[in-house]
Amino acid sequence: MTNENEDQSNIKPKHFIQEAIDEDLKSGRFKRIHTRFPPEPNGYPHIGHAKAISINFEIAKEYGGLCNLRFDDTNPLAEETEYVNAIKEDIRWLGYDWEDREYYASDYFEQLYEYAVKLIKDGKAYVDSLSAEEMSEYRGPWNKPGKNSPYRGRSVEENLDLFERMRKGEFADGTHTLRAKIDMASPNMNLRDPAMYRILKAHHHRTGDAWCIYPTYDWAHGEGDSIEGISHSLCSMEFENHRLLYDWFVEQLGIHHPRQMEFSRLNLTCTVMSKRRLVKLVQDRHVRGWDDPRMPTLRGMRRRGYTPEAIRHLCEIAGVTKTPSTLQMSVLENCLREDLNKRVLRKMAVLHPLRVVIENYPEGKVEELDAVNNPEDAGAGTRKIPFSRVIYIEQDDFMQHPPKEFFRLAPEREVRLRYAYFIQCNRVIQDRQGNITELRCTYDPETRGGQAPDGRKVKATIHWVSADHAVDAEVRLYDNLFSKEDPDDFPEGKDFIVNLNPKSLEILKNCKLELSLASATVGERFQFERLGYFCVDPDSSAQRLVFNRTVTLRDTWAKTRKG
């Protein structure tokens, strides 16, 4: 039982769409809330789409309403069944469910045709026979009114006849269009007699060859919303200019009138979101494909190891506003770490192995040491890890001539091997080029488990893997795809490709993992202690494990090292 005055600070403020919905419910404009997510099946969803998905589904949930999935498939030239499947898969992965409400704009083609006939009969639509170029000329520029098409005055009968023959396929592509008769002088370009149908003798992914005229977005979208009984049609800001037209169509038809509201899209630093740019990255092989772990596509992020929870949380904290904005990648990374830290098992893995021989440890001896699976979750328990005379540590964890802020292993210095013993470095072995190839150390048998009975402290704890028990693996390290926060900030005469981060992918082939990782399965996520979060890539086989680094741990040492 909570007291209403108890803690006002925990009440989440409502965004402008929620406030509008509250009013609409209060005024009786709508009795219940029904939203929809309306993707065009012409590409793979990315994190920007995740925001639209989450807004629509979350609002429906919050108000006890429903959210439909509706494919906006009015352009057969761009759309494919492969994409509808991909979109469904990604929405489900994000954690949203449209139940049996999977609709298609193409479900409404017949109804739309009848609506169009009604508008023609009412004298509100006409068949135009201007070419695309002519139509553009007649439309005029922003600051001057357009001119009426010479065909604007056709009789209802002639329009009806022509429109029917358009449907029958009597005319070639592009020879006629059906246009709404609104106002060629409107300052809003969308109202200058917008096209409603174009002739397109193209195969549609669902209706096949049944149609050779296809409705435009403006003509189909609001009507689809209306047919489905949508209350709030939420879309991104670029459709704000279309709202007058949206309203005009449903008003003329006298059908259920949903309320369109616009919010600004989600942008992220160091990546690109536009379809055109994403296609270029894939086509020109700057990435391996749509599911490349560096891509902002949901399949890319999934492969990288992102959790749906982290993505949903990002959408939540990004907020819903009309302000154009770009979130910093660190916000996403923080959402991810927050989520992964709580639930993921810790393992030890050495990415850049440096061989260490513990000279006073008996040859052939193996001990099983206890390690904590997740310090954030006592229920995750412990595991045994093998320790022996030869181990690998991270190359970065040793410095021959350490600066004073470095407190890992160095000559004559003692550190703790996590969950094992204190070791001290006695000798550095180098090859002819001066590369450090091996360390000779001694351990203190009294420090088993990591504590010295004499109370002696060490300044660092480092991770390690027993050489004889190590699992070999490939690890792929990812960094931002673009090195510039804004990839579109490029010199004149160049394009965004110049801002690609040359170090966005680094492949390590000789990594040593703790034994228990041998049975890891594709998609499983772990924290490699002191390094970051990693997940098993589908490229893994029984012979060879492949891990992706999802995100690093926060690394304050790396920061002081640079600064």
Place this chain on the structure above:
RNA sequence: UGGGGUGUGGUGUAACGGUAGCACGCCGGCCUUUGGAGCCGUUAGUGAAGGUUCAAAUCCUUCCACCCCAGCCA
């Protein structure tokens, strides 16, 4: 150039005429068998100029900046 929209610390977001708050980042400290996590603290903001008011991020006026629109794309 016409229309539509948006301006709050570096970034994102609160405030609905009454103490400019939160998150990420940054910087510093505590703690630590992960230089992780956690905890504490610092820094920094109302696009500009006028006006109304006891009081303005909020209301009014003017200006400035940025985004969207001239597809038979969505």
